Amino acid sequence: MEATEKTIKLAVNGGIDFGSKLNAKQLIILAKYLEEDQELELTTFQQLYIEIPESRKEEAIAEFAQAGLSCYPVGSFVKSLRTCNFCKGAEEEGMPVAIDLNKRIAGKPVPFTLKPAYTGCPVGCGEPLINDIGIMKVKDGYSLYAGGKSKGQDARPGTLLYEQLTQDELYQKVDILIDIYNENGKKREPVHKFIAQFGKSELLEMINAVFQSKKQDDL
Ligand code: SF4
Known part of the structure:
Protein backbone atom coordinates (compact mmCIF):
# COMPACT_ATOMS: atom_id res chain seq x y z
CA MET A 1 0.00 0.00 0.00
CA GLU A 2 1.30 3.47 -0.86
CA ALA A 3 2.29 5.51 2.20
CA THR A 4 0.49 8.88 2.31
CA GLU A 5 2.51 11.88 3.38
CA LYS A 6 1.59 13.69 6.59
CA THR A 7 -0.04 17.06 5.97
CA ILE A 8 -0.30 20.20 8.07
CA LYS A 9 -2.91 22.95 8.07
CA LEU A 10 -1.94 26.60 7.67
CA ALA A 11 -4.18 29.65 8.05
CA VAL A 12 -3.51 32.15 5.27
CA ASN A 13 -4.80 35.60 4.34
CA GLY A 14 -3.78 38.68 2.39
CA GLY A 15 -2.85 40.68 5.51
CA ILE A 16 -4.49 43.83 6.84
CA ASP A 17 -5.56 46.23 4.09
CA PHE A 18 -8.67 47.91 2.67
CA GLY A 19 -10.98 44.91 2.81
CA SER A 20 -10.15 41.24 2.92
CA LYS A 21 -8.94 40.56 -0.61
CA LEU A 22 -6.63 38.23 -2.55
CA ASN A 23 -5.09 39.01 -5.92
CA ALA A 24 -4.68 36.64 -8.87
CA LYS A 25 -0.99 35.97 -8.13
CA GLN A 26 -1.83 34.94 -4.59
CA LEU A 27 -4.57 32.59 -5.80
CA ILE A 28 -2.18 30.99 -8.33
CA ILE A 29 0.46 30.40 -5.60
CA LEU A 30 -2.14 28.83 -3.32
CA ALA A 31 -3.37 26.60 -6.16
CA LYS A 32 0.21 25.35 -6.68
CA TYR A 33 -0.03 23.59 -3.33
CA LEU A 34 -3.42 21.98 -3.98
CA GLU A 35 -4.33 18.73 -5.74
CA GLU A 36 -7.15 19.04 -8.29
CA ASP A 37 -9.77 17.61 -5.94
CA GLN A 38 -8.49 19.42 -2.84
CA GLU A 39 -10.42 22.29 -1.27
CA LEU A 40 -9.60 25.52 0.55
CA GLU A 41 -11.64 26.17 3.67
CA LEU A 42 -12.93 29.71 4.13
CA THR A 43 -13.32 30.53 7.83
CA THR A 44 -15.50 33.22 9.39
CA PHE A 45 -12.35 34.94 10.51
CA GLN A 46 -10.92 36.28 7.25
CA GLN A 47 -8.59 33.29 6.95
CA LEU A 48 -8.29 30.42 4.46
CA TYR A 49 -7.19 27.01 5.71
CA ILE A 50 -4.90 25.17 3.34
CA GLU A 51 -3.57 21.67 3.92
CA ILE A 52 -0.09 21.05 2.56
CA PRO A 53 2.44 18.21 2.78
CA GLU A 54 4.55 18.67 5.92
CA SER A 55 7.78 18.41 3.90
CA ARG A 56 6.76 21.52 1.86
CA LYS A 57 5.90 23.69 4.88
CA GLU A 58 8.97 25.98 4.85
CA GLU A 59 8.94 26.30 1.05
CA ALA A 60 5.22 27.16 1.08
CA ILE A 61 5.52 29.77 3.86
CA ALA A 62 8.41 31.48 2.03
CA GLU A 63 6.57 31.46 -1.30
CA PHE A 64 3.32 32.72 0.28
CA ALA A 65 5.23 35.55 2.00
CA GLN A 66 6.79 36.57 -1.32
CA ALA A 67 3.32 36.88 -2.80
CA GLY A 68 2.19 39.04 0.14
CA LEU A 69 0.24 36.31 1.92
CA SER A 70 0.43 36.06 5.71
CA CYS A 71 0.56 32.63 7.38
CA TYR A 72 -0.62 31.79 10.87
CA PRO A 73 -0.76 28.59 12.93
CA VAL A 74 -4.08 26.74 13.38
CA GLY A 75 -5.29 25.70 16.85
CA SER A 76 -4.97 27.27 20.30
CA PHE A 77 -3.29 30.48 19.19
CA VAL A 78 -4.29 34.12 18.87
CA LYS A 79 -5.86 34.38 15.40
CA SER A 80 -4.97 37.17 13.01
CA LEU A 81 -6.80 40.41 13.73
S1 SF4 B 1 -16.03 50.46 11.09
FE1 SF4 B 1 -17.11 50.41 9.11
S2 SF4 B 1 -17.76 52.51 8.80
FE2 SF4 B 1 -16.13 52.55 10.36
S3 SF4 B 1 -14.18 52.85 9.23
FE3 SF4 B 1 -14.47 50.69 9.45
S4 SF4 B 1 -15.52 50.05 7.55
FE4 SF4 B 1 -15.77 52.25 7.73
Missing part, protein backbone atom coordinates in the same frame (compact mmCIF):
# COMPACT_ATOMS: atom_id res chain seq x y z
CA ARG A 82 -10.16 40.61 11.99
CA THR A 83 -10.66 44.17 10.77
CA CYS A 84 -13.22 46.43 9.16
CA ASN A 85 -12.65 47.72 5.62
CA PHE A 86 -11.17 51.08 6.71
CA CYS A 87 -13.65 52.87 4.46
CA LYS A 88 -12.76 56.31 5.80
CA GLY A 89 -9.02 56.03 5.13
CA ALA A 90 -6.06 54.17 6.60
CA GLU A 91 -4.67 56.91 8.85
CA GLU A 92 -7.99 58.22 10.14
CA GLU A 93 -9.20 54.74 11.04
CA GLY A 94 -5.89 53.52 12.49
CA MET A 95 -4.82 50.89 9.96
CA PRO A 96 -1.11 51.18 11.01
CA VAL A 97 -2.18 50.46 14.60
CA ALA A 98 -4.15 47.39 13.48
CA ILE A 99 -1.11 46.16 11.50
CA ASP A 100 1.22 46.65 14.51
CA LEU A 101 -1.20 45.00 16.89
CA ASN A 102 -1.59 42.01 14.58
CA LYS A 103 2.21 41.62 14.43
CA ARG A 104 2.42 41.71 18.22
CA ILE A 105 -0.29 39.21 19.06
CA ALA A 106 -1.20 36.91 16.13
CA GLY A 107 0.17 33.40 16.59
CA LYS A 108 0.76 33.65 20.36
CA PRO A 109 -0.09 30.38 22.10
CA VAL A 110 -3.15 30.65 24.41
CA PRO A 111 -5.36 28.19 26.37
CA PHE A 112 -8.05 28.27 23.65
CA THR A 113 -8.32 29.87 20.18
CA LEU A 114 -8.58 33.63 20.71
CA LYS A 115 -10.25 35.81 18.10
CA PRO A 116 -9.35 39.51 18.19
CA ALA A 117 -11.18 42.09 16.10
CA TYR A 118 -10.51 45.73 15.24
CA THR A 119 -12.77 48.37 13.85
CA GLY A 120 -11.86 51.87 12.75
CA CYS A 121 -14.92 53.76 14.02
CA PRO A 122 -17.97 53.24 16.25
CA VAL A 123 -20.04 51.88 13.34
CA GLY A 124 -18.22 48.66 14.22
CA CYS A 125 -18.09 46.78 10.88
CA GLY A 126 -15.29 44.53 12.25
CA GLU A 127 -17.74 43.34 14.97
CA PRO A 128 -15.31 43.90 17.87
CA LEU A 129 -17.93 43.56 20.61
CA ILE A 130 -18.72 39.90 19.87
CA ASN A 131 -15.11 38.71 19.73
CA ASP A 132 -12.71 37.56 22.44
CA ILE A 133 -10.80 40.81 22.31
CA GLY A 134 -12.34 43.81 20.56
CA ILE A 135 -10.83 47.18 19.75
CA MET A 136 -12.83 50.14 18.53
CA LYS A 137 -11.26 53.44 17.49
CA VAL A 138 -13.37 56.28 18.84
CA LYS A 139 -12.15 59.75 17.79
CA ASP A 140 -8.43 59.77 18.71
CA GLY A 141 -8.54 56.96 21.28
CA TYR A 142 -9.10 53.23 21.42
CA SER A 143 -11.74 51.33 23.41
CA LEU A 144 -10.80 47.83 24.54
CA TYR A 145 -13.44 45.12 25.03
CA ALA A 146 -12.93 41.49 26.09
CA GLY A 147 -15.00 38.34 26.46
CA GLY A 148 -17.56 38.78 23.67
CA LYS A 149 -19.37 35.61 22.54
CA SER A 150 -20.70 35.37 18.99
CA LYS A 151 -22.08 31.81 19.07
CA GLY A 152 -24.90 30.05 20.86
CA GLN A 153 -28.15 31.20 22.41
CA ASP A 154 -26.17 32.97 25.11
CA ALA A 155 -24.24 35.12 22.58
CA ARG A 156 -23.39 38.47 24.11
CA PRO A 157 -21.12 41.49 23.76
CA GLY A 158 -17.82 41.69 25.57
CA THR A 159 -17.06 43.83 28.60
CA LEU A 160 -15.71 47.32 28.08
CA LEU A 161 -12.38 47.38 29.91
CA TYR A 162 -10.91 50.73 28.81
CA GLU A 163 -11.84 53.81 26.79
CA GLN A 164 -9.72 56.44 25.07
CA LEU A 165 -6.45 54.50 25.31
CA THR A 166 -3.46 55.87 23.45
CA GLN A 167 -1.80 53.66 20.85
CA ASP A 168 0.95 52.61 23.30
CA GLU A 169 -1.48 51.99 26.15
CA LEU A 170 -3.57 49.83 23.81
CA TYR A 171 -0.57 47.69 22.77
CA GLN A 172 0.55 47.18 26.35
CA LYS A 173 -2.87 46.48 27.82
CA VAL A 174 -3.67 43.93 25.11
CA ASP A 175 -0.28 42.23 25.68
CA ILE A 176 -0.86 42.10 29.44
CA LEU A 177 -4.43 40.83 29.03
CA ILE A 178 -3.24 37.97 26.81
CA ASP A 179 -0.41 37.13 29.25
CA ILE A 180 -2.84 37.02 32.20
CA TYR A 181 -5.21 34.75 30.25
CA ASN A 182 -2.29 32.57 29.23
CA GLU A 183 -0.97 32.19 32.77
CA ASN A 184 -4.30 31.79 34.55
CA GLY A 185 -6.73 30.32 32.01
CA LYS A 186 -7.44 26.57 32.06
CA LYS A 187 -6.70 24.49 28.97
CA ARG A 188 -9.52 25.00 26.39
CA GLU A 189 -11.18 27.70 28.51
CA PRO A 190 -12.49 30.44 26.18
CA VAL A 191 -11.87 34.09 27.09
CA HIS A 192 -15.52 34.81 28.00
CA LYS A 193 -15.52 31.94 30.54
CA PHE A 194 -12.12 32.96 31.87
CA ILE A 195 -13.29 36.54 32.51
CA ALA A 196 -16.52 35.38 34.18
CA GLN A 197 -14.47 33.11 36.45
CA PHE A 198 -11.66 35.57 37.15
CA GLY A 199 -13.94 38.62 37.61
CA LYS A 200 -13.79 41.94 35.74
CA SER A 201 -12.54 44.00 38.70
CA GLU A 202 -9.78 41.48 39.54
CA LEU A 203 -8.76 41.42 35.90
CA LEU A 204 -8.61 45.22 35.70
CA GLU A 205 -6.66 45.39 38.96
CA MET A 206 -4.11 42.91 37.65
CA ILE A 207 -3.77 44.58 34.23
CA ASN A 208 -3.30 48.00 35.89
CA ALA A 209 -0.73 46.65 38.38
CA VAL A 210 1.39 45.05 35.64
CA PHE A 211 0.99 48.16 33.46
CA GLN A 212 2.19 50.45 36.29
CA SER A 213 5.16 48.23 37.16
CA LYS A 214 6.23 48.16 33.48
CA LYS A 215 5.98 51.95 33.42
CA GLN A 216 8.23 52.18 36.48
CA ASP A 217 10.76 49.82 34.84
CA ASP A 218 10.84 52.07 31.77
CA LEU A 219 11.68 55.22 33.83
